[in-house]
Amino acid sequence: MLINELSKRTGISAHTIRFYEKSGLLKGKLDENVKTNKYSHYDEESVERLELVRDAKSIGFTIREISQLMDAWYNNKMTVDEKLKVLDDKLVSITDKIKQLKEMKKMIDQFKKTVKDDAC
Amino acid sequence: MLINELSKRTGISAHTIRFYEKSGLLKGKLDENVKTNKYSHYDEESVERLELVRDAKSIGFTIREISQLMDAWYNNKMTVDEKLKVLDDKLVSITDKIKQLKEMKKMIDQFKKTVKDDAC
DNA sequence: TGCAACATTAGAGTATAGTCTATACTTGCA
DNA sequence: TGCAAGTATAGACTATACTCTAATGTTGCA
Incomplete structure (x- = not known):
């Protein structure tokens, strides 16, 4: 899905999603089959991640802390x-x-x- | 007591205390007997207030929220x-x-x- | 009386977490 | 094909909560 759909599904603005992406909380992928643009594509994991961000933020975690949680959860390194x-x-x-x-x-x-x- | 003593007693820097004072979380008083300077004097209530600020901040209250609590606690209006x-x-x-x-x-x-x- | 330590004020700088604008490009549909 | 709607990027702007600097004035003690 593209950013607008992700935004609609999570209730988080596209601007803010891009800000979170810069902060390392999620990552879109380019579709290799599409050569005419550089639109980012997001999957269900992105939705999950944004929901986790919202929950964690609401109880006072900083983006840096959430980033650590994300790493523990998703990072295989x-x-x-x-x-x-x-x-x-x-x-x-x-x-x-x-x-x-x-x-x-x-x-x-x-x-x-x-x-x-x-x-x- | 003067700001330096208040700072030492609470562990909060004079800079930050002045910032809190500007934000309305406490208030020093001029000593009417002293005509040569405009040094602020603080009392035990100021110490109490700063301790409440620290407690409330540590659990995520904003200065504005703390200010409301202070009003409920100290404001006779x-x-x-x-x-x-x-x-x-x-x-x-x-x-x-x-x-x-x-x-x-x-x-x-x-x-x-x-x-x-x-x-x- | 000199001078270190302390007090005041204005204003600049920092970090976090967005939020918005401007510009430019791409897509899809009538 | 035109054009509204969607996408990308850089960078400006905002709010919160400090934190620090510079300039200036005051106090107290040797």
Whole structure:
């Protein structure tokens, strides 16, 4: 599929997809049979990758971090142990973040109590 | 205390504190008794505020969002109900984020299994 | 009194993550 | 064949959140 279709399927603008491509998060391929243009073609993996980007971004991963996750997932140059290490590192940082968020919830609950008490 | 002491106590650079001050996250006061300079003086609330900024930032709140929290906490111009609304909104967004992070953990666990299976 | 250390301000520079514009080329359909 | 719609590329622009520099002024101590 061409970039416009990829954009429609993922809801991510063509501009942004090109930006992600420059950042190494996905890669289109030229169709060797077509000699008249240099249009990039994308496959289902590109759709998957963009969906992963959106999920990872929404919870605060940077493009660089997402790129590492992508490498662990798709790059065959990494050994199994290297891939597992990248994934374990992400698990640790996610677990940390969840812990911090829970602390923040407690703080806000405490705030709420104080606000209510002030009202009385 | 002057900015250097505030910086030392919080571990946040004087530059960054001034940036936060411009962003409305805290405010120093001039000492009326001192006529020879315009040095800003900070109190314990400033220390508290900077600690809250650091906590909130570490879990992904923007300065604008932190500013809203600060208002709910310190601003007496807001009604109790308005304050509670800001705090409840933050609780919802934190809960959402925790949910997403847990989903991401599941995904990564799944990734790990597949990586291990590929190795066999 | 000299001078190092500290304070202030304006403004420039950096990094991240887009977002948009301009220009030019290609495709497909009426 | 004309032309709207799609594609590619470079580069400018935006927002967020700092980070640093330069110039200037103030303080406190030897």
